[in-house]
Amino acid sequence: MLISSTESTAPATASGPHGRIAASARVVDSPVMPNDRFDAWFAARRRRGVFQVTRIPFAQLSNWSFDPRTGSLAHDSGRFFSVEGLRVEADEQIGSWEQPILVQREIGILGILVREFDGVLHFLMQAKLEPGNTGAVRLSPTVQATRSNYTGVHRGRTIPYIEHFVPPRTGRLLVDSLQSERSAWFLRKRNRHMVVETKGGVPEHEDFCWLTLGQLRALMHRDNILSMEACSVLACLPGGPADDGGRALHELGEVTSLLCEIKARYEVAQHRIPLARTASWRRLDDEISRPDGKFFKVIAAEVHAESREILHWSQPLLAPAPGGHAVLLTRRFHGVRHVLLHARVEAGALDVAEFGPTVQCTPDNYRDLPAERRPRFLEYALSAPVERVLYDAVLSEEGARFHHAEVRYRIIEVGDELAEVPDEFVWVTADQIGRLLRNSYYLNMQARTFVALLHSLD
């Protein structure tokens, strides 16, 4: 009962990772976790995994406190993350500003374990419970952990399957690259994206299930099932050989050159500053926010969980202003699908700028700006006729540090009207994106998520 959505054209012996990944994408149901059983399993995870999250004043946080000198908010152990101040200085066009920023020195692992069942690659996904998520459970990578997690700062909590991702590994690495976190909120944070194939037996765990890439891509079309982290790792899977047949609108060197140009142009500098002296932001008893309510708040929460080893803790969370939008415009040139990327400067970027989707914003943050200073293509995307919308679903930001942070992702097909695009935007093919994703820091979190979603349309 390995059900393929299309006639398989791959030879049965295709043994390289590319061919086997493509083959797994064509398998849209599997006896390992049949689709009709998945829904029941996932619903049961959601019923079991419920957090009670209560906002509390900062003063009631356990083991978290404000540094009396700088005002930064940190854990007493010095681990996890801290909330600090950031001053971004750039040229006149970008301007300068200050904001709170999450600082986390550790490089986290986002790792998916894969294994063949009956000759088809399956991906081990975790029904992961995080306090910040609406509906709580998301289908996440097998392992989503920082060193603090797996070296015991969490006081003895063990991370299932972590042994496949730390030395000495025995499996085969299909993906291993550092990719940026959400750089509007995190300072120079990056995660290690890993996909490891094992040939051995893998013990079962009630919160984990094996799915084919075809099953995962079908689930991407439903609201709030897959986490953005899962999409981001899946986006990095090696693709097949070039499918753009040299018909890309721009050479790859021109695409990466645009990013060099942006980085050189704006002379962005990042300075950590005391959180207590972050202009335009104020600290109240229970939130750090701007008087106009824009961008985000930092809040404190008490979390009670039934199914976790640690049943009760408190922590700060970053709560973005609601209404996040991400839009990817797509069209065909010479018969080859292209997508429109935006070279975006983000406050906490490791290296000034990365490619984001065409639009990535919370429109309300720009409500009082004149039309010409609002994000490019936002109006265009918001007014797109429904028949042009190829993909439309809501995904959540990671819920261990973000609170009720949802983004509506849409892929919109455009006509011939956008051959010419402004400086800082560029049309690229899926094959070119695949080549960029073998390296670090070309595509931001939202763009990587879109890459996985884009593949789900095939």
Added chain:
Amino acid sequence: MLISSTESTAPATASGPHGRIAASARVVDSPVMPNDRFDAWFAARRRRGVFQVTRIPFAQLSNWSFDPRTGSLAHDSGRFFSVEGLRVEADEQIGSWEQPILVQREIGILGILVREFDGVLHFLMQAKLEPGNTGAVRLSPTVQATRSNYTGVHRGRTIPYIEHFVPPRTGRLLVDSLQSERSAWFLRKRNRHMVVETKGGVPEHEDFCWLTLGQLRALMHRDNILSMEACSVLACLPGGPADDGGRALHELGEVTSLLCEIKARYEVAQHRIPLARTASWRRLDDEISRPDGKFFKVIAAEVHAESREILHWSQPLLAPAPGGHAVLLTRRFHGVRHVLLHARVEAGALDVAEFGPTVQCTPDNYRDLPAERRPRFLEYALSAPVERVLYDAVLSEEGARFHHAEVRYRIIEVGDELAEVPDEFVWVTADQIGRLLRNSYYLNMQARTFVALLHSLD
């Protein structure tokens, strides 16, 4: 009189950049600047371009001063660079330390203009005069400039040929990538490496000359002719199709994975601190240094030049401890040349670590350490028999900010004895390095310099 060193096997019509670059490498003399005329021209540049550099107390610097609060040394305009303090924190193996560091927010351009003469690509090289260099003039990229230079902070000094490297450009980009500066001394500094081909006429300038790649590679074998910057840019030139025939010892993914592993392992954090409170370093009237004299000093210099538009100025310079060594070990596996790279953590690296050559150090800095804590392969390299030394020459660090900083570069062929290498070292092919160099921050300055030198052996 285009003299080829070998029978050309390239078709005469090879018009892609790869083929034309390889063709230029085979041309070892040229009527545009014949070899016998080059020496006279370069000697004349050296006679004309003489700096008188006098060490002065910091108090005598014009327009540079110490911040009374932090002790940082900066230019009154806020441009150029500043000398600040850096605290590096890492795990137990790497340790933590403090040091002065140069901070420069701007991304500099290192750009070489190329043009065909009689069907052969020639590279426009500048006889560049810099105060810190012994013998002063080095053969450098066409343009070596920061925004301060070409936007007029230097008070009207113009940069010849800069128009080929800033928008709107008319030439064809052969190379455009950001690469790191010397990360032991610079905080997160990077330069834009560019090679631009023009079809148009290019005005002559007495300090510039056109050379083929074959001529440049011959010059690399002489001490102190080419600058490391020139080598670094030439290293980024696109190579031909894969020449390792899939016989590389490791897949490229394994190579880049090693760098991910190192970055994740050590949890390196960089904190800017007041220069005045940098442990183990002291500020005297005329130098910032360690009592044991290790690593480097920051000094102040008064510079008089005869041939510059600005005839007289003063500035700080970083003077490394003498005796810099860089060694690249090489051997063949399955008939294919490999080189041994070291995944190196450097204090100011943008992203923790990059690949450096096998050895990169000033041995005297380690004189009081037990043998097992000295750099790996240093003893091995220092005791290598002379017949194994494929390349041996002295190159200078950039002389606008470094004083009398010379490094002896050696490429040493090893026998069968080094098939097994320690963790953090990896054997890679020249073709793999070429693929890494299309992206940023894989190879450090010294490793990139070696790539150009390695090509000069062909």
